[in-house]
Amino acid sequence: MSAAASNVLLERYFFAPVGAGSFAAGSPSVAEGRAGSRKRGVAVQLQCQLQGQKIKAARFLAWGCPHSIAAASWLTEKLTGLSLDEASGVGAMQIAAALKVPADRLGSILVLEDALAACLENARSRRHVW
Amino acid sequence: MSAAASNVLLERYFFAPVGAGSFAAGSPSVAEGRAGSRKRGVAVQLQCQLQGQKIKAARFLAWGCPHSIAAASWLTEKLTGLSLDEASGVGAMQIAAALKVPADRLGSILVLEDALAACLENARSRRHVW
C-alpha cells in the first residue's frame, strides 16, 4: 500500500512472517538480544534456540516500519542452522541487500543488526554456563 | 458577434441600413453635413433633400463602430418628413436612447449630432439662395 509495494520479498516476509513470536522465556538454551526503542521508531527482539554451537531455530518480535518487520523475519530464517560464528557474519548490508531496503530505511536494519549482535553476545556468554 | 448582439434595433439598422448612400452631389435642394475623421474613429456624412422647409428624404454614409452606422441610418429615417426646425430638436440623447447606445459609445453619437447640426446649418444657409 505504498511505493514499496512492488517489493515482493518485503511483502512476503511482512504479511506472512516466518519466525514470528518468542520461545518460552528463561530457557537456558535460548539466547536473546534486544535493540531499539519506541522513540527510535524501531524495536526488535531476537531469540535463538541453541544446540551446541548451532542455532537450531530463531524467533523475532518487532515494532517498526514494514522493512524492519520483514527483515527481522528474514533474519530468523537465515539464522536457522548457522553456527554462532557464521551468524556473526550476517550484517546489516547483507540483510538490506536481500530485502532491497531503501537507503532511508537502513537505520531500521542497523537496529536489527544490533539485536543480532546482542543475541550472539548473549549466546556466547551463556556457553560458559553449560 | 459581440455583447451588443442582443440589441435588436442595433442589428436591424446595422445590417439593413435604411437611408444608406448619397444624393447626387451639387444639387441645390440637397444639404450636407460632415463630422468626424478617421483619427477620431468615426466619420459621418448626412444629406437631406429639402422640399421647402421640409426634409423630403435623408441619406448617410458612415465609417465607425456598429452603433455609429446604425444610429446614422436610424436618423435618416427619423428626419424624413420633419421640418428643419423639428429636425434641429433631434439630439444625441434621443438617438442614444432609441438605439440603447452604451455610455462608452456616446462619443460616436455626438459626432453624428455634429453632422446633423452641420447639415441643418447648411440647409438654412441655402435657403437664402432659393
Added chain:
Amino acid sequence: MAGLTMGSRMIYLDYAATTPVDAQVIELMNQCLGEDGDFANPSSLHGPGLAARARVEIARGHVAALLGAGSEEIVFTSGATEADNMAIRGGALYQAHRGRHIITSRSEHRAVLDSCKALEKEGFEVTWLSPAEQGRVSVAQLREALRPDTTLVSLMHVNNETGLIQDIQSLGALCREQGVLFHVDAAQSAGKLPIDLGRLPVDLMSFSAHKIYGPKGIGALFVRREPRCNLFPVMFGGGQEQGLRPGTLATHQIAGMGKAFELAATRMQADQARLVGLRQRLWQGLQKIGGVSANGALESCAPNILNVSFQGVEGESLMFGLTGLALSSGSACASSNREPSYVLRALGLDDQAAQASLRFSLGRSTGIEDIDAALAMLEEQLKRLRELAPPWVQ
C-alpha cells in the same frame, strides 16, 4: 449502497484528500470540451466565446449561492492552494503600508503555513498561534496576539486532518472589530457545513472543487465587496477575474465546480446526516477493537472526518498492512514524506503516536458495509501487529 471499492476490493476512505467527480459534474464538463461543445475562449467576443462565458457566469452564480456571497465576490483560481496564496500574500502586501504583522495557527494547511513563512522571509512578522485543546484557537488567544500593526489573520474553518471546526464567527467578529482582514481556508468545509458569507465576518475565503465531487485544479477565492477587501495580485497577465487572477478561464473546470457547488447545496444536509451515522458506527467499532483514541471530539469535528491514534502499533506498518483500505495517515499533501503530521504534533501527540494515526474520511459512496469491512481489516492487522511487537516497547 454500493460503496466505493477499487481493484481487488479496495475501500476508499480518503474523501478528505479528494473525491471522485460526480456523474452530473462530469457530464457538464464534457459539454465544454469538444468541437460540439462550448469550448471557445470565454474572453472571446464572438458567439462561441459568449456561450463559454455564459457557462462561466452560471457557475459563478452557483458557487456564490452556496456561500451566500455575491457573484462578483467569487474569483476563480486553480485551487484552494492558489486562493490561500492570493489571500495571504495579496492581502498582506496590499496592507503593507499599514503594518507588517499577520497571525495564523500552527495547524493550518501547508498552503497557509508556507505562504506565511514566505512573507516572514520578506520581513513580515508572523505570530504562530498554538491551538489549545483539540486544535481550537480561542478568541482570547487571538485577542492577545493582535497588535496595532496586525493586518491579516488566517485561520481555517475545518482542519483537513482532524476535522476540527473552528469558531470562525467569533474569531471573525474580533478581527472585524479591530479592522483586521480575516481569511478563512474553507476547502474542507464548503458544501459540508452551512456557510453564509452574508452574515459571517470573513473578508477572504478559499475553496476547492475537488473536495466536494468537483474536478481537481479549480477553486475560488471569495473577496468581500462590502467592506471592500483589496488584494495585490500574485500573478500577472491577461486581466481576467477582475485583474486578480490571469489566465484563460478553464470553462469545463469552472462549470464543473459550479455544478458541484449546486449539487452540494441540495445534498449537504442529507449527506452529512448520513455520514454522522456512519462515522459513529466506525468509532464504536474501533472502540470495541480497543487501544484507540480519537484526535478531536466527534461533536466538534466535521461529520465526514475521524482521526484516530492506534496504540501498540507503528504507523507505517499499520498503513502498509491495510492493503484493502485507501486512506491517509497525515494530510494527503504531507503523506508523500514520512514526517509525522505537524497538526497532530500541535495537538500534543509525540512522533510515534502521530505516525500511528489514521484519518478516516467518508463520502457519498461510503456504505455501512464499507465501514464494517474496514473494521474487519483493521481488527486483523491491529491484532497481528500488536502481537508482533515486543512487549517491552511502550
Added chain:
Amino acid sequence: MAGLTMGSRMIYLDYAATTPVDAQVIELMNQCLGEDGDFANPSSLHGPGLAARARVEIARGHVAALLGAGSEEIVFTSGATEADNMAIRGGALYQAHRGRHIITSRSEHRAVLDSCKALEKEGFEVTWLSPAEQGRVSVAQLREALRPDTTLVSLMHVNNETGLIQDIQSLGALCREQGVLFHVDAAQSAGKLPIDLGRLPVDLMSFSAHKIYGPKGIGALFVRREPRCNLFPVMFGGGQEQGLRPGTLATHQIAGMGKAFELAATRMQADQARLVGLRQRLWQGLQKIGGVSANGALESCAPNILNVSFQGVEGESLMFGLTGLALSSGSACASSNREPSYVLRALGLDDQAAQASLRFSLGRSTGIEDIDAALAMLEEQLKRLRELAPPWVQ
C-alpha cells in the same frame, strides 16, 4: 473535411485563442474523473493514489518527449500564464543577488509584460525592446541591451497575434554566452513547430495545453537541469512539483495535456503542411478582394496564423458584421477591451489600422470550404462597409 461550424453556420477561425479538445484527450480525461476512474489524489500513497500518480508521470513523459526535454524538467502549472509568471518572477528573484536587470520585448504576451511590469515596481529594471520589421528581435539588438547586471531575457517563440517566429536559437545562444537566463513563451509554438530542448539554448519555456487540443487550465514550465536553472517559487504550499508548484495535481488535466502533446508529436508535420495550404488559399482570396495587407510575411509566421489589416473599414464594424465567423481582432485576452492591439501598434500600425485587423487562425478541423465560406462573408461585408464609408475618410 467537415469544418468546425457552430449554431447557424458559425465558422471557427480562432484556434490561436483556444482549440476544441481532441476526442482522444477527452476520453483519457474522463478516465481520471469518476468513481470508476483514477480519481484519487496523486500524492496519496495508497493504491488508487499511485494509479493516479502513474497517469501524471506518463503525461509528463509525453510532454517531455515532444520537446526533447527530460521528464524531471517538466513542472505542471495552471497554464502558460502561470508558467510565464513562475519563470520571470521566479528567475529574477532567484538571481536578484547577481543583478536586477531583465530584458523583454514590447510584443510579448500580457502574462510576460505584466510580470515584468510587476518586477519593475519592485525595483527591477526592465529593458523593453522594440522589435524591428515584422516584430523580430535581432541578436544585435539584444546584444546591445545586455548589461553586466542582466539576469534574465524573456522572448516568445511564436507571437500569438501575428504568428511571427522569433529566432530563439540565435537569441538563446547569445544569452548562454553571456550567462543570462533565457525564458521563452512557447504557448503558440509547442506542437506546431519542432522544438528540441536538447539542443535549444533555452533555460525556461512556457507551455499551454489548450492551444493544441488539450484542456484549458493546464500548462507546464520547462526548467532546465543542465546547466541547472533555479527558481524562487511564486506560490507556496504542499511541496508538489519539486516544491515549485503547490496544489493537488489535477490528474485529468495533466493526463489530457499529456495526450494532447502525444498526439501533436504524431500529427504536427501533416497538420502544419495542410494549414500552410489553407492559409495560402485564404491569403490569395483576400488579395483578390483587395485593400488588404498582411501583418507579417507569411514565410516568417507559424502556418496556422494569418493577421491581416483591412483598408477602408472600421475594425469593430467589420467584426460585428462577420456574424458567421468566430475570430479575434486582437489577442483573445485583449479582445474583451477595445484598445487596439499593442502588438500591431508595436509593428508601426496606427490605432485605426490595428483595429481594422483580423487574426485568422486555422486548426485541425478547418477545411477548404470553411476558407471559401469565410472569404465570401468577408467579401460581402467589406464591400458593404466600404460603400457605406464616406469617400473623404482616409
